[in-house]
Each structure stands twice: as C-alpha cells, then as structure tokens.
Amino acid sequence: MEAKAIAKYVRISPLKVHYICREITGKQVDEALSILKFTPKKGARVLEEVLNSAVANAENNLNLDRDNLYVSAAYANDGPHMKRWRPKAKGMAYPILKRSSHVGVEVKEKE
Template sequence: MEAKAHLRYARISPRKVQIVLDLIRGKDTDMAMAILKHTPKAACEQLEKLLKSAIANAENNHAMDKDNLYVAECFACPGPILKRIRPRAQGRAFRVLKRTSHITIVLKEKE
C-alpha cells in the first residue's frame, strides 16, 4: 500500500528541487520532516507542505500508521517553461526561461 502527493506547476527549477529530494529519499517521515525544516534551500518550504499532505493522505485515505511511514519514492519532473523577455542594450532582447516542476512524493509503510 502506498500514499502519494503531487505538486504541479511549482515555480522552481527541477534541478533545485532534486537536490533536496535526494536528502530525504528512503528516510522515515519524522527524519525527512526534520531535514526539510533545517535545510536552507528554497525548495524546502514547498516540499515540507507536500510531505505533510502525503502523510495526511496516508492516514485518512489509506488507514496507514503514521509512525511506520517512510519516503519510498520522490522525484521532480520538468513542467512547462515560461518564456520571458529581458531588455538588453541597443534595443535587443534576451530570453529568460522560468522553469516549473511537477513534484511527487510516495510514502509506504515499513514491514
């Protein structure tokens, strides 16, 4: 049995999110929550909310025990890229790519 939580169209690059996801993969939920609280990365705030959501899904929808949960899978896929224009010298324009992410966390119960 597994519980999932998705965050779609997060306004942060998947590369930045992946760094933090590597820290919590395979950890139990209490340890993962502590890591997210004390890691000074921009993605941590959104991932903390997503992890809380996954824990709530596990408890309420799948009747899983909160104390036996661990992060089985977590990954960030690239979402659509917002293309913006940055004005440059002599009337030119450079393109700025604002990347988005689709983040997924999957929790399972320990045997």
C-alpha cells in the same frame, strides 16, 4: 500500500528541488520532516508541504500507521516554462526561461 501527493505548477526550478529530494528519499517520515525543517531553501518548504500531505493521505485514506512510513520516492519534474525576453546590445533580445516544476512524494509502509 503506497500513498502519494503532488504539487503542480510550483514556481521554482526543478533542479533546485531535486537536490533536496535526494536527501529525504529512503528516510523515515519524521526524520525527513526534520531534515526539511532545518534546510534553509525554498524547495524544502515546498517539499515539506507535499510530504505532510502524502502522510495525511496515508493515514486518512489508507489507514496506515505513521510510525512505519518512509519516503519511497521524492521527485521534481519539469513543468511549463514562462518565456520572457531581456534586451541586449544592438537591438537583440536574450531569452529567459522562468521554470516551474511538479513536485511529488510517495510514502510506503515498512513490512
């Protein structure tokens, strides 16, 4: 059985979150939460919320035991970009892409 949770349209670049996703994939849930708690990044706070939601989904909806859960997948996909312009020399404009991401976590129970 597998439970998952997704946070959509999070206003952070997916690249910044993806580095933290690689750290927690394959870890036990409690170990992953302690890693996220002591990681001083904004993406870690977002991932911590999503992981807590996935664990709650597993416990309440699928009746899985929290002690046997591990993070099977954590990902940060591209969301829509906000397009802005910055003035440059000689009347030109420079595009700025303010990125957003869809952050997801899947937890499974060990057999």
